[in-house]
Amino acid sequence: MSCPHLAGVAALIKKAHPDWSPAAVRSAMMTTADTVDLSGRPIQDASPKKGPATGFAMGAGQVNPSKALNPGLVYDLNSADYVRLLCAMNLTAAQIRAITRSVVDNSCSSSSLDLNYPSFVAFFSRSSEVLELRRTLTNVGQEMATYSAAVTPMDGLQVRVVPQHLVFKGNGDKLSFKLVIQSVILKKKKKKFQKSGYLKWVEDGGGKHIVQSPIVATNIHSY
Known part of the structure; x- marks a missing residue:
């Protein structure tokens, strides 16, 4: 039932923001999705492994229609x-x-x-130790805003965001950044790995908007 539910939410967003592109609508749903349940605990993986679900299991999370109507920033295409x-x-x-x-x-x-997708997939081949993923964010808020980056620690990976802060001057302003992921520690151990985390852009002054994107990193081929 997820497809018709998301289609309905997308229709509501498009009604509220008729000038938004399909990519902006998708971004709004993904970057405002919930990763915790109603009790405040992490959404659980339904597989036999159990435990908190990662980006591999649930993607961006569970859609939150009210938040999606006012995402603050979008990854447009x-x-x-x-x-x-x-x-x-x-x-x-x-x-x-x-x-x-x-x-x-x-x-x-x-x-x-x-x-310019609202999620990050870092695939490390045998020859790669550092990957750079570039994105551009568009301010869909109504005023000047400053956002600061926060990344979930991922064991064995060094992750940084350049620049660490984005200062938007008004609605429609676009700013770019890069996510740099280094896997030197895991590469030395020569182990297969799958890691998952999140990049959050948090609006300064109380966090009115939090723009969250899943990050997955692996060196495992899918075939």
Whole structure:
């Protein structure tokens, strides 16, 4: 039933914010989702392993419609961003035109696997020790606002955000940052790992808005 429920919440958000893109609506639902239950305890994993659910099990969390209507910041996207992703996946111009059904220039003059998505997946290959994931946030609040980054500690990983603070000058202002994840400790041990945590952008002055994104990191192939 999650799909029709989310579709209904998305419709409510679009009604309240008709100028928002589908990506902005998705971001609002993901970054305001709850990761604790009504008693304040972490949502539990339903698998035999039990324990608190991680990003691998529950994604961003349980949607909170009232919070999603006023997320503070969103990770927005447009069609050109998806074209750059397709280019980075080495699709041909003909294949991209078949997907986009567009006659615009798809010459792949620029490409990027770093889609401006409201979550972070860090896959470490045998040769990688440090990964940088870049994102851009758009202020959808009504006033100037300063946000500070907070990252959940993940055992064996060193995670930092550059810059640590974002100062938005008004509605529609866009600012970029990068999430740097280093796996030197785990790489030395040569162990397979799956780690999960969160990046939170907390609005200064009482935390009126908290923009939360799941982070997952692994060196395990899915095949």
